[in-house]
Amino acid sequence: MGTTASQLGKELLSEYQELTFLTKQEILLAHKRFSELLTKDEKDLPNTKVSMERILTLPELKSNPFRKRICHVFSTSEQKDGSLTFENFLDLLSAFSDSATLEIKSHYAFRIFDFDDDGTLDRGDLEKLVNCLTGETDDTRLTPEEMRQLIDNILEESDIDRDGTVNLSEFQHVISRSPDFVSSFKIVL
Amino acid sequence: MSQDSLDSLVTSENDIDIRLDVDDEYEQERQSGRRRKRRRRSGDKKEKKKKHQRRRSSSSARDGREERQTKKRESSKKQREKHFKERTTERNEEEAQTSSVKATKTNKNINNEKTRKTKTAERETEKRNEKKMDKSPKTIERKESEGKNTDKSKERKKHKKVQNSSDEEKTKEESEEDKEEQEELDKEQEEVRSECLSPEELEKLKEAVDERKKLIQSLRVKPWPMKKKLVSLRESQEFVEKYEGALGKGKGRKIYAYKVIMTKKWMKFERDFENFKTTLIPWEMKIKEIESHFGSSVASYFIFLRWMYGINMILFCLTFGLVMVPEALMGRPYGSIPRKTVPRAEEASAMDFAVLWDFGGYAQYSVLFYGFYNNQRAIGWLKFRMPLSYFLVGVGTVAYSYMVVIRTMARNANESGIGDDNSFNFSWKMFTSWDYLIGNTETADNKFASITTSFKEAILEEQESRKDDNIHLTRFLRVLANFLVLCCLAGSGYLIYFVVRRSQKFALDGLENHTWWERNEVNMVMSLLGMFCPMLFDVISTLENYHPRVALQWQLGRIFALFLGNLYTFIIALMDEINLKRKEEMIVKYNITTWENSFNGTVSENSTATPISLHPADVPRGPCWETMVGQEFVRLIISDTMTTYITLLIGDFLRAVLVRFLNHCWCWDLEAGFPSYSEFDVSGNVLGLIFNQGMIWMGAFYAPCLPALNLLRLHISMYLQCWAVMCCNVPQERVFKASGSNNFYMAMLLVILFLSTLPAIYTIVTIPPSFDCGPFSGKNRMFDVIHETLESDFPVWFSKVFSYASNPGLVLPFILLMVLAIYYLQSTSKNYKEANVKLKKKLQMQNEENKKKNKRAALKAQMDLEEARKASSQQKHVSPRRHQDVNEIHCSRQRHYYSKNGRNPAPPVGDRSLRRSAPRTYQHVNPGPPGYLPGLPRQSETRMHRVPSLQRH
DSSP: OOSSTTTSOHHHHHHHHHHSSOOHHHHHHHHHHHHHTSOHHHHHSTTOOBOHHHHTTSHHHHTOTTHHHHHHHHOOOTTOSOOBOHHHHHHHHHHTSTTOOHHHHHHHHHHHHOTTOSSEEOHHHHHHHHHHHHOSSGGGSOOHHHHHHHHHHHHHHHOTTOSSSEEHHHHHHHHHTOSSHHHHSOOOO | OHHHHHHHHHTHHHHHHHHHHHHHHHHHHHHHHHHHHHHHHSOSTTHHHHHHHHHHHHHHHHHHHHHHHHHHHHHHHHTTTOHHHHHHHHHHHHHHHHHHHHHGGGOSOHHHHHHHHHHHHHHHHHHHHHHOSTTHHHHHHHHHHHHHHHHHHHHHHHHHHHHHHHHHHSOHHHHHHHHHHHHHHHHHHHHHHTOSOSHHHHHHHHHHHHHHHHHHHHGGGSOOOHHHHHHHHHHHHHHHHHHHTTOSOTHHHHHHHHHHHHHHHHHHHHHHHHHHHHHHSTTHHHHHHHHHHHOHHHHHHHHHHHHHHHHHHHHHHHHIIIIIHHHHHHSOOTTSSGGGSOOGGGGGGTTOHHHHHTTOHHHHTSTTSGGGOOOOSSBTTTTBOHHHHHHHHHHHHHHHHHHHHHHHHHHHHHHHSGGGOOTTHHHHHHHHOOOTTOOOHHHHHHHHHHHHHHHHHHHHHHHTOOOOTTHHHHHHHHHHHHHHHHHHHHHHHHHHHHHHHHHHHHHHHOGGGSOHHHHSHHHHHHHHHHHHHHHHHHHHHTTTOOOHHHHHHHHHHHHHHHHHHHHHHHHHHHHHHHHHHHHHHHHHHHHHHHHHHHHHHHHTTSTTSOOOOOOGGGSOOOOOHHHHHHHHHHHHHHHHHHHHHHHIIIIIIIHHHHHHHHGGGSSSOTTTSSSOOEEOOHHHHHHHHHHHHHHHHHHTTTOTTHHHHHHHHHHHHHHHHHHHHHHHEEOOSSOOOHHHHHHHHHHHHHHHHHHHHHHHHHHHHHSOOOSSSSTTTTSSSTTHHHHHHHHHHSOHHHHHHHHHHTSHHHHHHHHHHHHHHHHHHHHHHHHHHHHHHHHHHHHHHHHHHHHHHHHHHHHHHHHHHHHHHHHHHHHOOHHHHHHHHHHHHHHHHHHHHHHHHTSSOOOOHHHHHHHHHHHHHHHHHSOOOTTSOTTSOOOOHHHHHTHHHHHTO
């Protein structure tokens, strides 16, 4: 895993192309952007992790309300600090790319929305999700009553087995019928 | 290669023995491995014990294997003379080694294992070397393969590590996936075992290789971390490479290998081509940049613009390649005939910039306009049929545009056709409303606000507590607003009519006597109306108090009506002018004929005399209404483009500059207050584009230069607008999804296309062409050119057939047939729709029933649970039973998992669904004691017994 363009071997590049939904140019661009986040001495080390704070300085992620969740979902580091290696970064871009399938996208969307990582979206997750979507300011927040109503409605619609949570298959069922999801679940560098 | 297969045939007997040995050993190994795995699955607490067992079993297997290897070695000694035979056995041995390495991959102490293995192998080779000197190349080969083996085992180790770490990290589901992968590796062992050359085995191997290939292809769809994907990719690639060569036999093998190589090359080429294609898409990066700043709705405008550019490119290629270039190259040169010459009266000012800017003078008498083309049937050495080509290109552009627009609409409808039901209104708002492309804080803030309002609105609607406090007032206001809008429309229509009439008067007086404004009045008025009326409508629409989405649609509809009204008034005025010109033309024609007659009369005495040679510039000529129409459209396009660019520069750029730099020394905050920065108006821009295109379609027949002009305009506006958006616009406050309105715009484009081809077709069909200009001069109607071509260029039978075919007796039944077909298709589609609705209802009913069922089940489960708890509190034997339960769950999960792989028959459906739902309700109703993983289902035996009772519901 080289960190300069010359070090990103031909072999590896073609493997990345095979494994992601990205084109060659996109991978090279991703690599360039990723190495810009690294300091000088880090560049020589293979497999460097970049901390979440530095990843979040990317303008593409800066104003995303789910940015921390995205980092956590795609990070494979043991400290659970949301730091990303270049390969994690590629995973992220691949899942958010134009040509990624609905299955992949909905899978990762589910994991992003699953704030407590327990495999289902329960009321707590949904509440956090609504708070993320309505922003931090007070005037856009929903009142507790509205929040309750909203979550009830959502569960009414999408919780097919009536267990009080939305699981992955239910989530994918809902998402697969949505006309906008694939076009909006995208991040481009 | 082929030699190998021959050898294998010779030594087949020997082979089989050894294979059997290997198989035996292998079966043991595999079984023990499986047992191990099963044990491992049955609970975390037994982990340590299980490890121990595994170590033991694997070491025993190892011992057995070593024994066998020595045996084999002895057997090979006996047949030392036969090199080939020995080689095959060696191969088998190696095979066994590889497989054994693979088999031990689950082992923790793989390191130890590996070193031992290499030691034995070394010993072997040493022996060989002593015994036989001439076998040295083979030993090298062997060493190589050993190296490979060790490499592989290293990789396994790595893989194992990855698995371990991921095991720790991932949720339950993921670990299940890991197991799945292990299962796959188990399969692989099987595959390796089948590396012997009997046909069935070969078949198996082939299957395995194919499976691997499939795995490689499907890897990118798997939601695994990259490391894991990389490892499995490399592994399977290696596998495929290694065993692909062994496939096929005899002659077929070479072909197979060739095929494999070719497919590999082809795949690489395809991938490169794909990369190349993406680099070819113009402005991709620009659009992506905008997309990442402003979200998908603004980007959709630019994508639309690019699409339009593509269409215009094709139109331009058609007109340029088939009309303009042939005429310019092969037609008669400028000045040869009257229609190609600037008349004497205009010659003085023909090169003035002002005249050229108005497309008069030399520009008027050039390939850019209809009048320049000659009616000569075939031109140049190619005998190019110019008039025919002109006509067909005119028809072709329209036909192509129809085709493209309708095809795009159909595709869009397919894409968005799924999401028309409202059953997931809230969930979609929740899960899909964020646009991940937004990378601009302001856009993000707007988006937050719009999402919040949409939530609130949805809640309000759901509660149905929304009361219109004064319905009469809103009604009155809406009627008033519509009345005002209608007044605006009528006023603008009248204004245009008035201006066009006035300009005709000016034109009769001679343009030179008037000011610039008077000459360009029509276009300027139209552009200004197009600029200010939408603003007026916007103000008026605040009266109506509609929901923003509805308001936007009204606004778009009104602007559409305005543009259309303007365009049609313009056309009607133009028609008047055409009629005027035609009257003038009649007079000119009459004059010319009388003049010629009188001239002929005077000259007729000496009949041999040649007609006097008049300079083409001096020949009297008709007004040529077609060129006039073309000119009008070109001027319209130019002024429209200019106003667009100027508003862009003044309205956006200058405003942004003023706001930015005057903000320091102003009384109020300019950025947040009144002028602020301008928004990028997606719908208005799209509408402008659509109308521009409509004008192109309308005028392209009379001015072949229009597509070229439009191409230029689109090209410039792509860059200019991209720049303007990025540097001086702020994102819209009301952010709407782009996907919903895509087909709306397309429908508008279709309507415009239809409405703009209507007048063009009308003029082509009904008005006779001018007598002295254009490719159709001298004909009664323009489409006579087809008739002429049929008569003179095609064989007689063809024109006969054609005349029969165009006979009303045949045409009418054909039309009838078409109508019938359309009717039939429509009625079937209606039926399908009805069936769809019915099915949907059925589904909903079933859903509701399921919901009820589940509710009942949940209630019952709760009751059962309470009973069970009572019982357990009495007996106080909870803990041992719990453990049992856990074990059972693991078993069931395992079974479930096997059923996924298709190894075991699937458990009964009711059983499964119940097991899924019941424990969750339990969990929801009553959070259990700590220490349990939240994702892990807990259940008690009581619920297991309830299975049949539930199915009865």
